[in-house]
Amino acid sequence: MEKNLEFPDLLPLIDERSAAFRAVVATAPRLDVEVPTCPGWTLFDLVKHLGGGDRFWAAIVGAGPADAPPAEAVAARAALEVPQEREALLAWLDASTQLLLGALRAAGPESGCWTWWPASQSPRTAGGTARHRVQETAVHTYDAQLAVGAPQPLPAGSALDGVEEFLFTVCGTPSAWPHKATAFDFHAAEGRSWRLTVDGDGARTTRIPAPAAATGEDANAAGASVHGTAGELVLYLYDRIQAHSLQVDGDAGLLDLLRAWEPEEK
Numbered sequence: 001m002e003k004n005l006e007f008p009d010l011l012p013l014i015d016e017r018s019a020a021f022r023a024v025v026a027t028a029p030r031l032d033v034e035v036p037t038c039p040g041w042t043l044f045d046l047v048k049h050l051g052g053g054d055r056f057w058a059a060i061v062g063a064g065p066a067d068a069p070p071a072e073a074v075a076a077r078a079a080l081e082v083p084q085e086r087e088a089l090l091a092w093l094d095a096s097t098q099l100l101l102g103a104l105r106a107a108g109p110e111s112g113c114w115t116w117w118p119a120s121q122s123p124r125t126a127g128g129t130a131r132h133r134v135q136e137t138a139v140h141t142y143d144a145q146l147a148v149g150a151p152q153p154l155p156a157g158s159a160l161d162g163v164e165e166f167l168f169t170v171c172g173t174p175s176a177w178p179h180k181a182t183a184f185d186f187h188a189a190e191g192r193s194w195r196l197t198v199d200g201d202g203a204r205t206t207r208i209p210a211p212a213a214a215t216g217e218d219a220n221a222a223g224a225s226v227h228g229t230a231g232e233l234v235l236y237l238y239d240r241i242q243a244h245s246l247q248v249d250g251d252a253g254l255l256d257l258l259r260a261w262e263p264e265e266k
Contacts, residue, residue: 005161007109010130011101013158017137018097021050022090024144031086035147037240043147047089050140051096052080057133058096058103061126065112104130120172121204122165132169135162139238154231160192162234167196167205170237174202175263182223182254187211188230195222198258224250 005013024043025031031044038046059073060066083089107113109127122128138154145151154162163186181199187210195208211227226233227247235241243255 004164005131005134005158007127007130010127010134011104013134013155014130014137015097015101017134017141017155017158018050018054018093021137021141021144022093024141024148024150025086025093026090028144028148031089033147035143037143037146043144044089046140046144046147047093048080048082050137051082051093052077053136054096054100054133055080057129058099060115061100061103061107061111061113061129063113064107065124066114069114100133117169117172119174120170121168122172128169131161131165134158135165135234135238138162139234139240142235142240153229154234156190156230159230159234160188160190163188163192163230163237164194164205164207166234166237167194171196171203171258172205173263176200176202178261179257183221184254184258185222185225186233187225187227188233189228190230192230196258198261202263222250224248224252224254226255 025047028043031047032042035041035043035046041049056069056073056077059076060069063070063073083092104126107126109125109130111126112124113126113129115122115124115128118124122131135158138158142151142154167186177198177200181197183198184196185193185208186196187193191210193208193210194205196203196205225248226236226243227249228236228245232241232246236243236246239259243252248255
């Protein structure tokens with residue numbers, strides 16, 4: 001079974017996607033162009049969000065284990081002011097990413113820190129934070145590219161990790177599924193598959209054989225199965241594209257129930 005991306009691999013991916021994001025900002029005709037996948041936001045708003053997020057998580061990782069984010073970090077994010085001029089804004093964004101990367105390197109993957117996912121399958125560590133920030137940066141780079149009319153596929157390597165990261169972090173919960181127990185399969189064209197099982201014990205994800213290798217009862221265990229490239233699956237999970245853009249087998253209505261579900265405990 002293929003392993004997840006290792007901590008040393010995650011940091012260059014954050015840096016690379018941040019550079020790709022800055023490239024969009026540098027060449028965009030205007031910074032007030034609307035971002036279709038982030039309703040109500042302009043490209044400038046997206047820059048502020050991503051750079052502010054890098055600084056926020058740098059402070060969280062640097063603070064170590066905690067039951068809440070540092071008060072100073074929360075206050076700084078609420079009062080965040082960023083440069084209005086493009087070159088200065090790009091420099092601020094780059095500096096924000098470097099602050100995050102510096103904090104992650106200094107902490108190391110096993111260092112504990114506050115996260116918003118206390119009861120998921122992802123660890124509350126700097127490593128878990130780095131893994132999520134790869135996806136946050138990748139998806140917002142796609143948002144920025146879409147805003148200027150030049151969307152690009154998500155890089156395949158980080159996207160493969162991103163499907164599992166989303167299922168572990170966002171979907172994993174001990175809260176009981178309020179409907180009949182079922183399972184959702186996600187099949188990446190690159191040859192990796194996952195099953196999200198939901199029942200009275202909550203939601204949890206495991207890797208499963210790719211469709212060609214699945215046989216018998218196990219192949220039909222899912223209530224709904226979604227097929228696409230890893231990048232398409234990530235964009236679907238982050239609500240950037242809709243299910244009709246992908247191949248869906250089984251009961252597509254179950255996907256609506258999953259998207260609408262708000263577990264009581266995360």
